[in-house]
Amino acid sequence: MSDVKNPESLEISVPCVYFKRTGGKNTGRALEIAAARAEKLGIRNVVVASSSGRTGAAAVELFKGKNLVIVTHSTGFLEPEYQELQPEYRKKIEKAGARILTCQHALGGVGRAVRKKLGTYELEEIMAYTLRIFGEGTKVAVEIALMAADAGLISTKDPCISVGGTGRGADTVVLLQPANAQNFFDIRIMEILAKPRLEE
Numbered sequence: 001m002s003d004v005k006n007p008e009s010l011e012i013s014v015p016c017v018y019f020k021r022t023g024g025k026n027t028g029r030a031l032e033i034a035a036a037r038a039e040k041l042g043i044r045n046v047v048v049a050s051s052s053g054r055t056g057a058a059a060v061e062l063f064k065g066k067n068l069v070i071v072t073h074s075t076g077f078l079e080p081e082y083q084e085l086q087p088e089y090r091k092k093i094e095k096a097g098a099r100i101l102t103c104q105h106a107l108g109g110v111g112r113a114v115r116k117k118l119g120t121y122e123l124e125e126i127m128a129y130t131l132r133i134f135g136e137g138t139k140v141a142v143e144i145a146l147m148a149a150d151a152g153l154i155s156t157k158d159p160c161i162s163v164g165g166t167g168r169g170a171d172t173v174v175l176l177q178p179a180n181a182q183n184f185f186d187i188r189i190m191e192i193l194a195k196p197r198l199e200e
């Protein structure tokens with residue numbers, strides 16, 4: 001998995017793309033970067049955040065033959081009983097053989113309920129805010145990797161490409177060593193391949 005031509009070298013040079021702004025306008029390029037790196041390193045596991053399913057449907061075109069996991073918002077995230085994943089995108093994702101994961105957010109869930117009810121933050125949301133110093137997309141990329149590992153859809157033994165975003169679409173790509181949520185501090189961000197330079 002090394003880009004090093006000289007095996008004695010102690011460094012690896014990997015380009016990082018910095019988008020000028022956040023959001024969905026970066027989706028196509030972010031997915032291209034993710035696909036190219038996965039191909040170069042022989043990465044099998046790819047995790048992509050997609051709330052409406054639009055980004056997930058775009059991802060299936062680029063990650064054929066990979067273990068592609070599309071992670072959605074939990075049902076009820078925006079309003080009770082409502083699932084944001086649109087049926088036409090679900091159909092395309094499933095037809096392509098990718099898997100869809102819908103579950104409680106690793107860095108939200110019950111802790112978010114405490115904040116909404118009692119007006120105080122719990123540990124997992126503090127961890128989420130800490131990750132956001134690298135950008136919302138980085139927080140999302142880490143979180144969806146935890147969720148996919150907890151669901152048994154990716155292995156914690158193999159690196160994966162994780163694609164997150166800010167609001168809608170994709171704008172962040174990382175290579176990471178996944179971990180289960182209960183072993184959060186074992187997760188390792190190995191490479192930052194793309195992220196917004198500034199948040200809007």
